[in-house]
Amino acid sequence: MVPVSYYLVLSAVLFTLGVAAFLFKRNIITIFMSIELMLNAVNLSFVAFANMHKDVSGHVFVFFVMVVAAAEAAVGLAIIIAIYRTRETLNVDRVNLLKL
């Protein structure tokens, strides 16, 4: 058997990659995918812990996270279409009407 820590390290690496991509990528779709990567990294942690504790509530959590991620994807892509219709670009640097 592969020890739990392997899964946790993999999950942490994936989550960190997601965070890095979120911060450094400029295309909205890529940024959006990096959020999905973060959520799936968390799912991996949940499953690993559920297996470690021999408890199903971790699996249940994963189900709900997946459904929520799908709902988020639908809303997110709709927003991206709205952005494209008004701005004709998907580069976050050019989506800058509202200055920080």
Place this chain on the structure above:
Amino acid sequence: MNPTTNEIQSIAILPELILSVAGIVVMLADPFLGAKSNRRPLGYLALAGTVAALFATAMQRSSPGASYFRVIQVDDFSVFFHFVIIAITAVVTLSSLDYLEQQRIRAGEYYALLLFGTVGMCLMTSARELLMLFIALEISSIATYVLAGFRLRSAASAESSLKYFLLGSFATAFFLYGVALIYGATGTTNIPAIAAKLAEGSTTGLTVMALALMIVGMAFKISAAPFHVWTPDVYEGAPIPVVALMSTGPKAAAFALMLRVLFGAFGSLNEWWMPLIWVAAVLSMTLGNIGALMQNNVKRMLAYSSIAHAGYVLVAFAAQKEAGVSAAIFYTATYAAMNVGAFAVASYQAGEGERYVSIDDFAGLGRRSPVLATTLTIFMLSLIGIPLTGGFFAKFYVFKAALASDMIWLTVIGVANSAIAAYYYLRLIVVMYMKEGDESTPLLPVPVSVATGLLVAAGLTLYLGILPESTLDFAIKGARQLLLIH
């Protein structure tokens, strides 16, 4: 979760049930109405739903306890926040009726999304299971992401929606990772069970990591510094009634969530999270107020002000104990009343296409519309914290709790910040009454729905400033139950 407990009392989620059914009816009714017909009746339907939900919440007081397999907790704490959140939605609905017609947005889904979002916020306050908390958080967030983009013709609105969506989901992912780690550390996602496990065992690196990640996620949601940068942008682009909702409803719910998580689950780790909250409180107050000083757009100014107010609530968090928790609860309610009111005025004053949102556009409002000017003055004075308004007692209780916990420095910084804040709130009042208005800006007859909303908000602000005792008692009871149950 104990599978043998079969305690399914519909009363525990009755307000949410009513709101969901009302939302579904509104959503289904919209496509059946003709494309050109008026959507106002749907707004009234939504309003009726919120009023019914308020009555259901009042009924809940007589049947406290855990329900639905120990996932839902009904106590004074949840009932208090239910009242606050549903009342916010009612006032926002009232101020949306005319706003939507003015902006020529013809979509009944707006009201449906308002109601669905409210369901999520309500569940956030009564969940005692992290899974439920997460789902509730997402219900409320996803509904508000869409609402932020509702000015379909405006590029700024779409951009605001995008920023809110991206940063909101980013924060959710952090929160979720924290949940996963605490599940790994304790083997449960039930908040009281987590508290019990943490109290008996020693603190490990895993629990501290989980705590830190969850605080990051929650700080985003309440827009506390250093995770506040999205707030002004999102508030500037979103439709004003939606900003009224975003700056109060999800925030009140997020504070409730934070209270449950920090004092419920992580109560025994308070020496770990206290310094983080202390720093976040100081940063939020200072950066919020300094940012607000430099704004010319009223929406941005109120956005920075909401960051500063999140800081004051965090002072109460840092004070801890019953006094701190009850002060935080009381502050949330007061802030909701005055902020929703201020945005309601702004949304009516903004005009078609939200053209009049800079501070100079408020010039001469005292003459053009005495009703709007008077109510806005009440809200501004309350946001400063002048006696006889709710804001005074809210700040008073927070700083009293902080002093009682020997947090002298935090109190000093907080009071100094309140003094700075007075400048930009007063500036708006001065502009309204002292400066001559532009001739071309139209006169504003206030419609009944907006007037009702303003009356409710202003009435509550004054009520909390003159007779705060009963509300404070309620908040103290809620705080006691929150601290006791876990």
Place this chain on the structure above:
Amino acid sequence: MTDNQLLPYLPVLLQLLVAAGIGAGMVALSAIIGHRKYSRVKMQAYECGMTPTGDAQHRFSVKFYLVAMLFILFDVEAIFLIPWAVVYKDLLRKFGWFGFWEMIIYIGIVLVGLIYIWKKGVIDWNVDDAKESASGSD
């Protein structure tokens, strides 16, 4: 942590290596020993033997995207039916019909969503685009 823990996964690793080797090998071999003769017909994009019409990168109607998005939503919502069906007998024994009605309510809510998109005309592809965009901009 010894290598033994990973030993059961050795076949997977071997298969990965073999698959990657075959793929890389074929590409490399054809590049090394293959003849190349370019003609106009050969340089055309391959479309199942048909003569290509137009650019491959033209825009798709947003309707494809909408249907795909709705498919994801309804597809993922079915996720809850599977664990429910697995424990259904236990559920019936422990809570009576409660578990059944809960799922019926859930399916009912999903159905409401379907009725909504139906009435909104999302799955009605016969409406011409001009009319659609005229009513959509309102």
